[in-house]
Amino acid sequence: MSTVAQKQGFLAVLWDYLTTVDHKKIAILYLISGGFFFLVGGIEAMIIRIQLAVPDNNFVSAGLYNEILTMHGTTMIFLAAMPLLFAFMNAVVPLQIGARDVAFPFLNSLGFWLFFFGGIFLNLSWFLGGAPDAGWTSYASLSITSEGHGIDFYVLGLQISGAGTLIAGINFLVTIINMRAPGMTYMRMPLFTWSTFVASALILFAFPPLTVGLFLMLFDRMFGANFFDVSMGGNTIIWEHLFWIFGHPEVYILILPAFGIFSEIFATFSRKRLFGYAAMVFATVLIGFLGFMVWAHHMFTVGLGPTANAIFAVATMAIAVPTGVKIFNWMLTMWGGSIVFTTPMLYAVAFIPSFTAGGVTGVMLASAAADYQYHDTYFVVAHFHYVIVGGVVLGLLAGTHFYWPKMFGTMLNEFLGKITFWLFLIGFHATFFVQHFLGLMGMPRRIWKFLDGQGLNLFNLISTIGAVFMAVAVLVLVYNIIITQIKNVRVGNDPWGDGRTLEWAIASPPPFYNFKQLPLVRGLDPYWIEKMEGNTKMTPAEPVGDIHMPNNSFIPFVMSLGLFIAAFGAMYQVDWRASDGESFVWAIPVLIIGLLITLGSMAVRSLKDDHGYHIHKEDLLKDDEGGRE
Amino acid sequence: MIAALAFILSGCGEPFLSALQPAGEVAQRQYNLMVLSAVVMVVVIIVVSIVYSIAITKFRRSKVGEDVIPKQVEGSHTLEILWTVIPIILVLVLAVPTVAVTFALADTAEMEEVDEEGNRTALVIDVRANLYWWEFNYPDQGIVTAQDLVVPTDQNVYFNVIASDVKHSFWIPAVGGKIDTNVDNMNTFYLNFDSESAEEVDNLFYGKCAELCGPSHALMDFKVQTLSSEDFDEWVAAMQEAGEEESEPENETIARGEEVFGNDGQACISCHAVSPTERAGNSPGPNLATFGERSYVAGILDNRDPEESREENIKNWIRNADKLKPGNTMGAYNEDDLSDEDLDALTEYLMSLKVYTE
Known part of the structure; x- marks a missing residue:
């Protein structure tokens, strides 16, 4: 079996992606669908910004708004944000810990297709x-x-995609605990792996409350239950609690992996080991832990x-406090380093002041009595966009440029990348x-229009103009991606030149099998250690042998x-x-048929033994001789 | 620095709406917290900016040389302790006043105090939020109004707030932070309207709904009219009096308008009370007893203009209520429902509904 890419028909490629259980291909699926969303x-x-560009605008109607x-x-x-992060987690984490795939490749595929559908x-x-x-918070009344x-x-869409997220989270936890290469101790794991690990733990504990809340609402709306109907003894505040017990950790689920991506970028492009690695790990865990203790700050005005x-x-x-520790550690990573401003590094460098601004307004919002003024106003809108766009989206854009070569074997154009960066940052x-x-x-916040004569005109117009800049920036990025893939200039193992991790x-x-021989990890930044000792490759931890691989499967899709x-x-x-x-007589049969399809495919999966296959040692050695780019 | 920051902030927004120009004790205490936290945060930002600027200018590869391999520093315990302890101190600086003010603003014990005769001493107003309109009920005075909240200045005014359909939030930005009007339970808080600030805005503050409640959430505005304590007492007396007596229509048009309003006409009265003492707490539509004195029609059409535009506003509202506030429960009345003549009469009647002013 050869790993050299063969020309395949479109349908064959499509079938391959519909059935793949390879973490690298699932990463691409996450990237494309997350990018689309x-x-x-x-x-x-x-549309929101156009509607709010001028007072008393009627670009869209109130209900549609x-x-x-x-x-x-x-x-x-x-x-968008979660799947895009999953794209990088899938693409990078198994490689960073020296694994051949995630622990449960089948579940990985199932997680993706649940999210997608x-x-x-x-x-x-x-x-x-x-x-x-009713807003993304969908407050019960x-x-x-x-x-x-x-x-x-x-309710139904999030229930289905939420199950996918939960599966993905569990999969990463198990992968990181069990699949690390020889020598890859916990305290040698790259920060992106660490933050994926903590974010996955947060998913494990945060998504069940959402699932419960969504089920209660599902039964209220579709089957006549009264969990949130006050006149029937229900209570709407319960929804707010369930939602935010999920919702607050959710923002850490988003930001921690972004922190991880930035940590890799700072170290790489400063040519320097991450400053205070142990403190960074501890801060990540602490942020994750405290993230569960603060949900009611979204409810200060509830009474x-x-x-x-x-x-x-x-x-x-x-x-x-732990967030501040991280900010200073990143700056001290750059301090005394040799900084090169590639596109990913530009995003990382811009992230520090942008995220700090979002972080400090977070502390302002924490001041409960003052929050009575901030709550549910554009101050909050500004705050969470500063942390989510200034943190997560900058992280995703940085990650896109940084990991593109590893995912696709091509480099995004740096000049266009920098244009995107500046337009996006200014916007x-x-x-x-x-x-x-x-x-x-x-x-x-959440107002369809504002009226003239309230002093709100100028800043709203500025805000809309800024949004145009961001839109243009994204278009340039899309163009960049297209021309890069058309030109298809292939790159080597370490295209940035300063790669540190596996x-x-x-x-x-x-x-597709990742490591022919599992690498031996001798410390933090294992590839850097080898490079510093003049090695071009990792020292293998095992002789070349047969590799056990899982079979592709269409079952997750079904x-x-x-x-x-x-x-x-x-x-x-x-x-x-x-x-x-009288009408919709097909509804109940469709419900039953749908559930039967799912249960049936679960039964098939359980009853049919699928032992996978082996790549034989001889084929692996032949690959080497064949030579690869 | 505090002064400078306060100066910059105070230039922002309109005094009748902006939380940055506090017009009462509650807003002032919240504003002070904002300024304190902003100052602490500006300090943080300055420190970060300095370290950051030096790092990204001094350690560029173009400066340190292409092939230099920097020293792989593991970390520094001293520094790490430093930037753990200092933020803890900064957080404490903010946490202590936060806790103090949070408890102070929740203190509504005065609501329970009574004089020798057992009457409550504090002014308490029951606020009921409804899809796109507000009811203000003065239970101790036995009067009720809607859309225009009337309050005395320079004393604590206590509010019991609740919603009758979906959750809303009661917010008068210039005078103090918001509190949610839940469907489940009554919330309680107080505000204090400063007379000097009130003068600056011609005794009219803007109030808003701050919780997404449906298509016209953006338009669920109300207004706050402030009066001195004496004037407020007069207003209350006038309201109580108006509730006791039946007023005779001044002319035939108004009489016709009253007919249109009544059960034999468009039955407006089935939802809208016109007596300031009726139907508090369960009215399906705003009480219109003071409609002729309101500053705004439906909280959004400015009614302080000369007579003519007032008429236009009212007619516009009756004909186009569904467009002006999409999703509101009143709906619109077109020519088939209500002839132009009847609309004229109805408008005149509505404008005659006054209690306090002539």
Whole structure:
């Protein structure tokens, strides 16, 4: 069996990707679909900014505006940021720890397809009677009374994609615990692996509360339960708690891997070991832990009372300490180094002041009594865009440039990359900096329009102009990606020249079995250690032998498709019952058929033995002689 | 630096709406916390900026040389302790006043205090938030109004807030932070309206709904009219009096308008009370007893202009309520529902609904 890429027909490639269990290909699937949803969420953002460019605007109607703002937030968090991070986790983490794949390749594929079908289901709402319109937080009193199927799409879509996320999180936990190469102790793991590890643990504990909340809402809306109906003894504040017990750790699930990407970039392009590695690891774990202790700071104005507010205020402020440790460690990593400003490094360097600005407004927001003013205003909008765009999105853009060669074997154009960077950075600050002041000047968030004569005109216009810059920046990036792939100039193992971790020790892209021989890890930054000793390759930890590989499988796709189909049945049986069985008679059968498809494919998976296959030693050796780029 | 920052911030926004120009004790204490935290944070940003600027200028590869391999420093315990301890101190500087103010602003014990006769001494207003309008009920005074909250200056005013349909949030930015009007339970807090600041804004502050509540969330505005304590007492007396007596229509048009408003006409009265003492707490629409005195129609159309545009505003609202506030429960009345003549009469009648002013 040869690993040299062969010319394949489109259908063969498509089938390969539909059935793949290879972490590198699943990474590409996450990247493409996450990128697609990022563009969709971006278009929604632009519509929001156009609507708010001038006072009393009627570019979109009030109801549609609420749908757009809801879908912007939901899409960006669940369908863009998380999958894009999963793309890099999948592409890089197994390589960084010297593994041949993740622990459960089949589950990895299942996680992706669940996310994908959940995301598609959610977005089909646009074409099937209207999208959800109660905000990404979907607070119960509003979402329970929301008409049409919008909220049903939200509940079912997130339930399906959330299951995928949970599976992915568990998979990474197991992978990192069990699959590390010889010598790769916990305290030698690269920071990106560490942050993936902690983020996965957060997923494990944060997603179940969301699942519970979504199920309660699902039963309320679709099967006549009354968990959130106050007149029937329900309580809507419970939803807020469940949502934020998930929702606050969620923002750390997003930011920690971005921290990890930046840590790799700072070390690489400063040609220097990460300053205070142990403290960085400890800070990451501590942020993850404290992230579960602070959810009620999203609820300071709910009326929980001063004791609860004070406790959550102080706990929230405490998070500033480990985050500050990280900021200083990154700066000291650069200090005394040899800094080269590649595109990824530009993003990393811009990240420090941008994220610091978002972090300090976070501490301001933690001050409960002052938060009564900030809460639900554009100040909050500015704050979370500073941390999510200034942290996560800059991290994703940096990661795209940094890991592109490892994922695709080509380098994105640096000149275009820098154009994207500057446009995006300027646009980002122009868009969101003024929003702090809009909030303090009395502009609530999630408003469809603002009226003239309230002093809000100028800053809103500036904000919209900034958003245009960001949109152009993204278009340049898309163009960059297209021309890079058309030119298809191949690169070697370590295209940045200063790679430090294991992923840079093997080919770009790596062969499908990753490491022919598992590498021996002799310390932090193992590839750097070998390079410093004049070696060009890692020292192998094992002789060349047969490699056990999993077979491709179409079952994850079918399993997810079944839930996708069942969701339509669950949703439209409401109309069937409302019409006394007159119309939508197909709803219940569709629900049952969908569930049967899923359960059936689970049964097939359980009953059919799939032992995988072996790549034989001789074939591996032949590969070497054949020579590869 | 505090002064400089305060100066910069105070230039922001309109005084009737901006949290940066505090117009009362609550807003002032919150503003002080904001400035304190902003100053602490500016210090952090300055320190970060200095270290950062030096690092990225001094250690460029073009300066240190292409082939230099920097020393692989593991870390520094001294530095790491330093940048752990200093942030802890900074956080404490902020945490202590935060906790103090949070407890102080939650202190509504005065609501329970009574005089010798057992009457409550503090002014308490029950706020009920509804899809896109606000009801303000003065339970101790036995009066109710809507959309225009009327309050006395320079004393604590206590609020019980609740929502009757979905969750909203009650916010008067210039006077103090918001509190959610939950559907589950009543929330309580207080505000204090400063008379000097009130003068600067012609005794009219803007209030907003701060929680997404549906299509017209953005337009769920209300206004706050401030009066001196004496004027407020007069206003209360006038309201109580108006609730007791039946007023005779001044002319035929108004009489016709009253007919249109009534059950034999468009039945507006089935949702809108016109007596300031009726239907507090369960009215499906705003009480219109003071409609002729309101500063705004429906909280969004400025009614302080000369007579003519007032009429236009009211007619515009009745004809186009569904467009002006999408999703509101009143709906619009077109020519088939309501002839132009009847609309004229109805408008005149509505403008005659006054209690306090002539």
